[in-house]
Amino acid sequence: MQSFDFQPRTRIVFGPGKIEALGQLASEIGARRALVVSDPGVVAAGHTARGIASLEAAGIETHLFDGLAENPSTDDVAAGVKIARRYEPQLLIGLGGGSSMDCAKGINFIYTGGGEMKDYWGVGKALKEMLPMIAIPTTAGTGSETQSFALISDAKTHAKMACGDKKASCRVALLDPELTVTQPARVTALTGIDAISHALETFVTKKRNAASLAFSRESWRLLASHFAQVLAEPTNIEARGSMLLGASLAGLAIENSMLGAAHALANPLTAHYNIPHGQAVGVMLPHVIRFNGEQFAHWYVDLLSTRGDGDALPGPSDGVEGLAQFVTSLVEKSGLSTTLTQLKVDPASLETLAGEAAKQWTATFNPREVSASDLAAIYRAAI
DSSP states (O other): OOOOOOOOOOEEEESTTGGGGHHHHHHHHTOSEEEEEEOHHHHHHTHHHHHHHHHHHTTOEEEEEOOOOSSOBHHHHHHHHHHHHHHOOSEEEEEESHHHHHHHHHHHHHHHHOSOGGGGOEESOOOSOOOOEEEEESSSSOOGGGOSEEEEEOTTTOOEEEEEOGGGSOSEEEEOGGGGTTSOHHHHHHHHHHHHHHHHHHHTSTTOOHHHHHHHHHHHHHHHHHHHHHHHOTTOHHHHHHHHHHHHHHHHHHHHHOOOHHHHHHHHHHHHHOOOHHHHHHHHHHHHHHHHHHHHHHHHHHHHTSOOSSSOOOOGGGHHHHHHHHHHHHHHHTTOOOSTTTTTOOGGGHHHHHHHHHTSGGGGGOSSOOOHHHHHHHHHHHO
């Protein structure tokens, strides 16, 4: 029996139109001055303006930082910290995809604790209390709203730094599925595959426990049942809501279980070939399932006993191979590539990529031990 220590730190407020409650939620926290961190695409969609209007209607002085890029870097965080120091917010709000939420956390680390982002690389490095945060995801993907981690890239080395501290947990996760309808189809695809990978990997890590398994199982049911539906019916609010809630539950699973080899293999692909994270993890995940399934097939079969909402999900009799093929079919349906060859990855670089993947923190949580040679073999299988 795996021991665990689970303390719910994030209040989850879920439902269509809940963005209008942002001002009230911020007031309940006691903030009178807020900094909203959002990206240009979300600003253009009008979601940021709705959030700011709700804050201002509640009498909260609000300032906006929207100078961040996809996959936030230390430069983005530094720019946001300058804004924070100018206006001295009492509350930070990440409104957007994982990039906006992670950037808000990164700003919080530096603004409250000083130093550089690399000083917080790892777990539990924040020595001072941090500002309260509200996260409002506009994608169903990273689950950052229910995690205490921020993923920030070093602007010089491009290394992805996972910076985690329980003090960085958001006070509130505001989940409004209406905000996810405006996503471009490709963003829906990339973030959806990422969320599904979270459900699957957290279910089989070394740290899996009673709490994480409950979140993993329900997130798998919601995500796997509704992903194809949102691709076909992008304005279906029920399906969008299931994806958004599933992604947040998968974030809670990560918080209690961590991830595995698929994410370890994905990060070097992004660093070297600029392959979007969801695409990178989607192309590697089926092969990691097969690799792990040689020793942990019973865990995957257990997950497959979870039935979905009427969709044709694989069942226990389909086994590991059926699950791997199902994931590949979802990647194909979403219009993403299913091989490294399609992504123009040079086979000569696989050993280098594998060496870097072996150094990834998530590799240590994979249920089956993975060496650099194992990871190279998985890369070759994906060619």
